[in-house]
Amino acid sequence: MWDPAAYLTYGDLRGRPFHELVARIPAERPRRVVDAGCGPGNLTVTLARRWPSARVEAFDSSPEMVEAARAQGIAATVADVVDWTPEPDTDVLVSNATLQWITGHADLLRRWAGLLPSGAWLAMQVPGNFDAPSHVLTRRLAASERWRTRLADVSLRGADAVGAPEDYADLLADAGCTVDAWETTYVQRLEGDDAVLEWISGTALRPIRAALADADWETFRGELAELLAEAYPQRADGTTWFPFRRVFVVARTP
Structure with missing residues (x-):
């Protein structure tokens, strides 16, 4: 949905x-x-x-x-x-x-x-941007030992998607x-906290959201937020640059 x-x-x-x-x-x-x-x-x-x-x-x-x-x-x-x-x-x-x-x-x-x-x-x-950190880190986390079984049926697009x-x-x-x-x-x-996470939540993360129960989804989001915060650091003014x-x-x- x-x-x-x-x-x-x-x-x-x-x-x-x-x-x-x-x-x-x-x-x-x-x-x-x-x-x-x-x-x-x-x-x-x-x-x-x-x-x-x-x-x-x-x-x-x-x-x-x-x-x-x-x-x-x-x-x-x-x-x-x-x-x-x-x-x-x-x-x-x-x-x-x-x-x-x-x-x-x-x-x-x-x-x-x-x-x-x-x-x-x-x-x-x-x-x-399928080879950008936003997508690479999502795929890497989904394939990790903790998540790969629960997300085994989820197909995430790679750099060859376009x-x-x-x-x-x-x-x-x-x-x-x-x-x-x-x-x-x-x-x-x-603008705002976890801005890149919020951006991809409306599009790229939809298949993952559909596959996980609410509690698992919040845990996955939290782990991904930490990875994205390192890849896309927030500026002192509260904004984040996101090349797309x-x-x-x-x-x-x-």
């Missing part, structure tokens, strides 16, 4: 890559704009403002997120990106921080590029698209 409130704790920081991605889509009057993996819908509403004449389609695999999106006035539906197929009039397809959850999403991108109409825009961004910008550029160029691919590392300023790499691609179909 997703917790929309937890996800929105750092809403401004989580939204920045989305806005920078969409700013690179020069579509003028698209017929249909799709937000694939819309989350709580706080960013989907900006697509309707950007292209007011377009039909905006939004979906997410999480019923909790879809419910939150509908509360924003968005006609969102529950659907899985793996099974979803674009309508013939889909001129803009945006996938924001979603495809990193999908094993083999390169094949999905290739399929979408082949199904979108001529001259359509396919834009996506994914986190590229590709490099040139990987996606090659993939979509081979599909005949014109491609703009890049990466950005945001040095994010997080993102990978972006905007492609236009031939």
Whole structure:
């Protein structure tokens, strides 16, 4: 289960890559704009403002997120990106921080590029920080003697969860698209105690939270908090710097 409130704790920081991605889509009057993996819908509403004449389609695999999106006035539906197929009039397809959850999403991108109409825009961004201390320490703790049995069925993503910008550029160029691919590392300023732990609790730690009872979860969090505090020391002013790499691609179909 997703917790929309937890996800929105750092809403401004989580939204920045989305806005920078969409700013690179020069579509003028698209017929249909799709937000694939819309989350709580706080960013989907900006697509309707950007292209007011377009039909905006939004979906997410999480019923909790879809419910939150509908509360924003968005006609969102529950659907899985793996099974979803674009309508013939889909001129803009945006996938924001979603495809990193999908094993083999390169094949999905290739399929979408082949199904979108001529001259359509396919834009996506994914986190590229799976080899950062936040994720490495989480995997290391989960694999430790104390936790590995209880977390044996939990699959945590490694550095191969996403590709490099040139990987996606090659993939979509081979599909005949014109491609703009890049990466950005945001040095994010997080406030409060255990700020990095709170950040990843809303996303990367979800599978661990789902696998542990409440008491075990609090113990795991406490042990991870100590590791993260050493890797990401808190400044005297109570803030913490959290470097976060993102990978972006905007492609236009031939």
